[in-house]
Amino acid sequence: MDKTRELIEEIISGEEPNVAAYLSAVLRVRGEIPVKKGTLGGIFADSAFRQVIFDFINKVRRIYPEAQFETGGRGEGEARRYYFELEGKAAEELLKFTRLQMVTVGSGFDLEGDEDALVSFVRGLFAGGGTLTLPGEGERGYYMELRVPDFEETERLRTALAVRGVLLESAGRRADSLLYTRRSEEICNMLAFMRAGGCAVEVYDLVVSRNAMGTASMRANYQTSNVDKAMAKAAQQVEAIEFLRAKGELEEEDGETKLIWSAREEHRTESTAFLASLLGMSKSKVVRRLQKAIDKAKQKGM
Incomplete structure (x- = not known):
């Protein structure tokens, strides 16, 4: 299993600290917003994200049991796209719950002051369209990327993460705004911040084994935190x-x-x-x- 899929799996199998922030981030990356003719829709690029659709639906149904989703796939091969649609009052209520009428990071959720909201928002951004690769998985080597759906909120999100010790770079790619890093230590920091302890320890073990060096206390902190959790x-x-x-x-x-x-x-x-x-x-x-x-x-x- 590649590391992107593995991290997505760890995210969706864990407890979400702030479900509204998570759902909001997934919809910001993958949703078709605003609602058109009373329908809220989302498109996921390939099978790596297909499981995110079903997890998204399950999370919504815990809040709105009557929500009726339509799901399916379009296209063939590499052009295959998976989608979901939600109609009626449930779609309107979901938009309110996820605060998607707000434009900036700080307006919808207090991501600067509420760490649980920031953690879930970042986890949702990754589930909706993130990338994680390690040496041996293609040409990128160590690389982690988040797609941020709005150029204006990219720097605010980058600053909020920097305050918490996660230092990412920002860039633009076509219509996307990105937060990314190629530094192995920042990938470890990001995974630990995302509360993805399993992936964090695995990546740190790889860093240590490849470099034949490392700070014992840093490794111990990751392992102890993961074991305690x-x-x-x-x-x-x-x-x-x-x-x-x-x-x-x-x-x-x-x-x-x-x-x-x-x-x-x-x-x-x-x-x-x-x-x-x-x-x-x-x-x-x-x-x-x-x-x-x-x-x-x-x-x-x-």
Whole structure:
């Protein structure tokens, strides 16, 4: 799996700190706005972003259960494009929720002062059209890019990130405004800021192995942060599964879900990668099913 897809998968399988900011960023990059004839639409370029459509729809339906989406694909081969459309009142409500009537970064969300909003906004920009490559994946080597849908907000976003220790460069490419970096250490910083701990540690390991040098304390910080978050997430998963079991909610689940939840109860502190290897399943499937337990338990009053 290439690193762009891997990071997208980590983003959509995790908990979003500010769902409105995330959805807003995805729509800013990929949406057809303003609404035309009462329809809100979005286009995704290729299969790497197809899963973002379904994640986007799931996030919206948690807020507006009645939202009726149309999805599909157009074209063939490299010209294949995936799309979604949402009509009626739900489309209008979604625009209000994501504050897309606002023009600048600071107007819609307090990205300068609200770190959760900034994190989710950046995660949404990447999910909507970001790029991450590492040495061995083409000619770019270390490279990370975000498409920013408005030239005026690019510098404000770059400044907001710089205040938090992430130093990116800005550029224009045709009709796009970009934030990017070719520096491996800034990619690590950006991934850590995006709370994509798995990718952050993986990239830092690569940097250290290629350079045969590195700051031990920096690596330890990434690893410790990632382990702490993984342990907290595992504890939350176990709590959710035990809550659902006590409520008698497990019987309606399919066999794979029950198997994953049972494995988590048995191996309470192991990583999702360990569970995936143990069960012979993909890590993304294990992560999604465990997140489902948390979401369902919260809906049931945990």
